[in-house]
Amino acid sequence: MSNKHLFLPSGFIRTPLQNGLGRYIPQLQRITLKFCKNHGGSRGVRDFIETDLMEFAKTNPGTVVYLKPRRHRYPCMVAEYLNGEREYLSCHEFSRAEIQKWLSYMCTRSGIPVMRFRKYQHTDYPSIQGVWNPFTHQAPEINVAQFPHEILSKPVDNGPTATDQLIEIFKKTQIKDPVKPEH
Amino acid sequence: MLITRVLCSRTPNADGFWKRRRVFKLTAHYYGRKRNCYSIAIRYLHRALVYVRKSRKLKKRDAVELWQQRISAGCRELGSSYEALVRGMARCQIALDRKTLANLAIWEPRTFKSLTHIAAAKLQREPIKGLNDFSPPPAGVITRGML
Numbered sequence A: 001m002s003n004k005h006l007f008l009p010s011g012f013i014r015t016p017l018q019n020g021l022g023r024y025i026p027q028l029q030r031i032t033l034k035f036c037k038n039h040g041g042s043r044g045v046r047d048f049i050e051t052d053l054m055e056f057a058k059t060n061p062g063t064v065v066y067l068k069p070r071r072h073r074y075p076c077m078v079a080e081y082l083n084g085e086r087e088y089l090s091c092h093e094f095s096r097a098e099i100q101k102w103l104s105y106m107c108t109r110s111g112i113p114v115m116r117f118r119k120y121q122h123t124d125y126p127s128i129q130g131v132w133n134p135f136t137h138q139a140p141e142i143n144v145a146q147f148p149h150e151i152l153s154k155p156v157d158n159g160p161t162a163t164d165q166l167i168e169i170f171k172k173t174q175i176k177d178p179v180k181p182e183h
Numbered sequence B: 001m002l003i004t005r006v007l008c009s010r011t012p013n014a015d016g017f018w019k020r021r022r023v024f025k026l027t028a029h030y031y032g033r034k035r036n037c038y039s040i041a042i043r044y045l046h047r048a049l050v051y052v053r054k055s056r057k058l059k060k061r062d063a064v065e066l067w068q069q070r071i072s073a074g075c076r077e078l079g080s081s082y083e084a085l086v087r088g089m090a091r092c093q094i095a096l097d098r099k100t101l102a103n104l105a106i107w108e109p110r111t112f113k114s115l116t117h118i119a120a121a122k123l124q125r126e127p128i129k130g131l132n133d134f135s136p137p138p139a140g141v142i143t144r145g146m147l
Helices: A040-051 A053-059 A096-108 A162-173 B004-008 B016-026 B038-077 B082-091 B098-107 B109-125
Strands: A028-035 A064-069 A076-081 A086-090
Touching (some): A076 A096, B016 B038, B038 B098
Antiparallel strands (some): A028 A076
């Protein structure tokens, strides 16, 4: 099936600045948790803040955590990444475990938008010997050749053509020593 | 109360909305009424699904044909032929598939050239009747009796 019905941008897999090749830098810059202190839908968020938030903050020292208690508002989290992308997620009626899972998902993402990968491999150096170009297998003498050249200016000899071969066959069928008719 | 008529009446299709939704999700990128009207969309969707099914084999076939064309072109430039390369490599027990060979011809041209030389050297020692569509390998090909 063509993937047009998904309305999802497609692209090639990439990481920002070859993250992970040397040192891995978590791409999550800040995470904002908005919740209500009273409403029932924020219960999961409140439980998470009371129990797991400090541990999360300690394990992710590079990420800033903001809490926004707002009355009569549904809970949500907004993740902002080092490349400027923002990701919004509504946490209404989420359980504490669900919020933990979504938070870890936000942490492990880079800010590159969700897209359909065309290939699951990427390399910045696809060729070691050098990509083929029309001069790869040519002799380097043509660089300094003066044209018209006695060898290079001639057409390529591919052997006898079909016409030549037919002429040869015809000649073989001819009588070699024709006897002259005597009158 | 006359209940016969009530019992015999059929309930409307409870799955109607969801059945149509399944179709519209797949036809969302179509033009005009083909995208929004069920009885029109379903016809085009059926054709699309048939094409998807058929093209799974065709895609593989097209890819293989493309690789073969590229290998053949690469061989011809080097004075060999696709048949000579493939049969020579088979006799040397080099089992590289067409995808790899095509990629080598593009990205690692010197490796590809050396493969053509190996195949030509093998065919020089063990010629195949009727296959002479390759030029002999240059003097620099050293086999040390390994072929």
